[in-house]
Amino acid sequence: MGIFFLNLLKIGTCNKFINYCCKHKTVVYILYSNADSIFVFHQNKDKLELIHSSEIFDKLRSLNIVNEESINKFIENYERKLEDELGIGKSKIIDISEVEDPALINQILAEASNRVGDEKLFSETKFVLERIEADKLKRIDEDKLIIQYNETLDQLTKVWNILAKRIREFLFVKSPELTLISDDELLIRELNAAPVESILEKYKLPNNLTINLNPQDEEEFKELIALAVEVHNRLERTRALLSEKVQRLMPKTSSIATPIIAAKLLMLAGSFEKLAMMPSSRIQLLGAEKALFRYLKTGGKLPKYGVLFQHPDILKSDKSKRGKVARKLASKISIALKQDYFGRAGH
Amino acid sequence: MENKNLIRRGNKLFTKNLTPGINVYGEDTIFVDGVEYRYWDPFRSKLAAAILKNLDVELKDTDKVLYLGAASGTTISHVSDLVNRGFVFGVEISKRVAKQLYLLSMRRRNLAMLLADANKPRTYIKYVPLVDFVYQDVAQKNQVEIFKKNISLYLKKGGLGFLALKAKSIDVTRKPKAIYREVYKELLSEFDVLDYKVIAPFQKDHCVFVVQK
Numbered sequence: 093m094g095i096f097f098l099n100l101l102k103i104g105t106c107n108k109f110i111n112y113c114c115k116h117k118t119v120v121y122i123l124y125s126n127a128d129s130i131f132v133f134h135q136n137k138d139k140l141e142l143i144h145s146s147e148i149f150d151k152l153r154s155l156n157i158v159n160e161e162s163i164n165k166f167i168e169n170y171e172r173k174l175e176d177e178l179g180i181g182k183s184k185i186i187d188i189s190e191v192e193d194p195a196l197i198n199q200i201l202a203e204a205s206n207r208v209g210d211e212k213l214f215s216e217t218k219f220v221l222e223r224i225e226a227d228k229l230k231r232i233d234e235d236k237l238i239i240q241y242n243e244t245l246d247q248l249t250k251v252w253n254i255l256a257k258r259i260r261e262f263l264f265v266k267s268p269e270l271t272l273i274s275d276d277e278l279l280i281r282e283l284n285a286a287p288v289e290s291i292l293e294k295y296k297l298p299n300n301l302t303i304n305l306n307p308q309d310e311e312e313f314k315e316l317i318a319l320a321v322e323v324h325n326r327l328e329r330t331r332a333l334l335s336e337k338v339q340r341l342m343p344k345t346s347s348i349a350t351p352i353i354a355a356k357l358l359m360l361a362g363s364f365e366k367l368a369m370m371p372s373s374r375i376q377l378l379g380a381e382k383a384l385f386r387y388l389k390t391g392g393k394l395p396k397y398g399v400l401f402q403h404p405d406i407l408k409s410d411k412s413k414r415g416k417v418a419r420k421l422a423s424k425i426s427i428a429l430k431q432d433y434f435g436r437a438g439h
Numbered sequence: 440m441e442n443k444n445l446i447r448r449g450n451k452l453f454t455k456n457l458t459p460g461i462n463v464y465g466e467d468t469i470f471v472d473g474v475e476y477r478y479w480d481p482f483r484s485k486l487a488a489a490i491l492k493n494l495d496v497e498l499k500d501t502d503k504v505l506y507l508g509a510a511s512g513t514t515i516s517h518v519s520d521l522v523n524r525g526f527v528f529g530v531e532i533s534k535r536v537a538k539q540l541y542l543l544s545m546r547r548r549n550l551a552m553l554l555a556d557a558n559k560p561r562t563y564i565k566y567v568p569l570v571d572f573v574y575q576d577v578a579q580k581n582q583v584e585i586f587k588k589n590i591s592l593y594l595k596k597g598g599l600g601f602l603a604l605k606a607k608s609i610d611v612t613r614k615p616k617a618i619y620r621e622v623y624k625e626l627l628s629e630f631d632v633l634d635y636k637v638i639a640p641f642q643k644d645h646c647v648f649v650v651q652k
């Protein structure tokens with residue numbers, strides 16, 4: 093963009109402006125950038141005069157590098173030029189976003205609109221915004237991705253439970269003895285690895301009710317099991333990835349709250365920012381909203397904790413002390429969250 | 440409201456489609472003298488509800504509008520229809536819905552979107568000029584303050600402001616009516632309040648206000 097500025101000078105667009113500035117070293121300049129143009133105003137008593145506007149738009153369009161950074165850089169270079177060549181210091185160049193008086197802002201906005209012409213102003217601003225906003229929208233938010241994975245995990249767990257139940261029902265037809273194995277994962281992995289007879293043998297189960305179905309039905313059963321195993325594998329990989337991501341984004345919080353609970357807190361808060369700004373009393377009750385609402389409406393018991401109830405510190409403590417433990421835990425989490433949030437790279 | 444891009448058929452509202460052949464959220468379309476109009480559902484849009492309740496509000500064909508809380512674009516698409524020769528800037532804070540809004544804006548020559556926080560109006564001052572109309576529907580606790588800040592920076596003198604007030608986001612425990620009264624007074628201390636309407640049965644616990652700067 094720097095080169096671009098020199099181009100403008102070279103082709104003489106700024107000459108009039110420079111002459112003007114040299115003559116009026118004492119005036120106040122207000123720099124206004126409306127994405128496509130830069131406006132410089134001279135404040136004469138309470139009247140504003142536009143003394144220069146550089147229409148950089150066509151150039152920007154042809155360069156095809158319109159983004160927030162390039163525009164800011166352009167403005168920076170412009171400011172430096174004014175300072176170096178004309179002796180107009182930074183203090184006299186005011187960015188419109190720093191102008192205090194709303195009435196003055198109104199005046200500047202109206203003036204820019206008048207000068208450039210509405211149609212041009214709007215269509216060109218739209219063009220610039222389409223690029224700037226696309227850049228913003230394309231940025232990846234790790235916290236949102238973690239929330240996605242967390243929800244994926246919840247839903248995959250539901251799918252897994254449904255499939256496991258279906259397989260058990262099927263077993264009541266084919267081999268009821270096997271339903272004596274109560275662990276879903278163990279049972280289904282065994283079914284996927286070996287024929288029914290050898291599983292019965294391995295677990296020393298009776299073999300009185302087991303039958304062979306016709307080949308088509310046997311095939312159906314096998315495929316159902318393969319699907320369940322696939323879902324479980326997927327679930328484990330998602331859980332591992334989730335845990336890795338949470339630990340990377342929120343290392344301190346993960347070590348205090350466990351990665352799984354940290355991820356759940358993030359999901360309930362909606363974003364890392366919101367979670368980091370929460371008072372610890374709210375963190376303590378995240379996930380207990382229903383109970384809290386019931387308490388507010390109809391009285392009864394105030395909930396002591398939400399998702400924190402799955403935390404080992406709470407599970408292993410006395411029932412009577414759990415409220416206190418939860419409060420302490422929430423406050424430790426709240427501190428860790430702030431350290432993680434403000435300690436992020438690039439923050 | 441009188442606007443040449445708005446028609447009524449019985450108690451139904453329709454806006455002249457700026458992008459004929461393309462609808463936005465699965466709404467019905469009709470043809471009048473070969474021109475396509477989109478059905479404007481008062482249960483999905485507070486502005487449509489307010490118009491059906493005879494709210495006194497004007498939006499002209501050439502108006503420039505700043506729309507705060509545009510979400511995925513349901514209502515703003517109709518506003519874009521109404522201000523055919525004008526322009527609409529849509530501000531939305533949530534990236535998820537802003538992506539839908541962006542896609543909508545790509546199709547409409549008079550619509551641009553900004554991913555920004557309406558509570559920090561200075562962050563978009565470099566892109567948004569003075570407008571004739573400020574529309575706000577953000578469902579935030581400090582929605583009145585947000586409304587005042589934006590009007591102060593962006594609304595022309597004499598321009599209109601439309602506030603869709605959601606009582607529940609100001610205070611869930613208080614009676615909506617008490618909140619409406621309070622907001623009315625607060626607005627009155629700074630603007631002319633031209634009209635207000637409770638928009639039941641279309642939306643629960645909502646009151647809309649029209650102010651003039």
Ligand SMILES: C[S@@+](CC[C@H](N)C(=O)[O-])C[C@H]1O[C@@H](n2cnc3c(N)ncnc32)[C@H](O)[C@@H]1O
Nearest residue numbers: 508509510513514531532533556557558576577
């Ligand atoms: C009730 S919805 C708006 C619906 C929309 N006006 C319509 O009728 O199609 C409220 C929207 O305001 C957005 N919002 C909330 N706070 C905001 C803020 N501070 N700045 C910008 N948008 C905000 C929300 O993300 C949400 O999409």
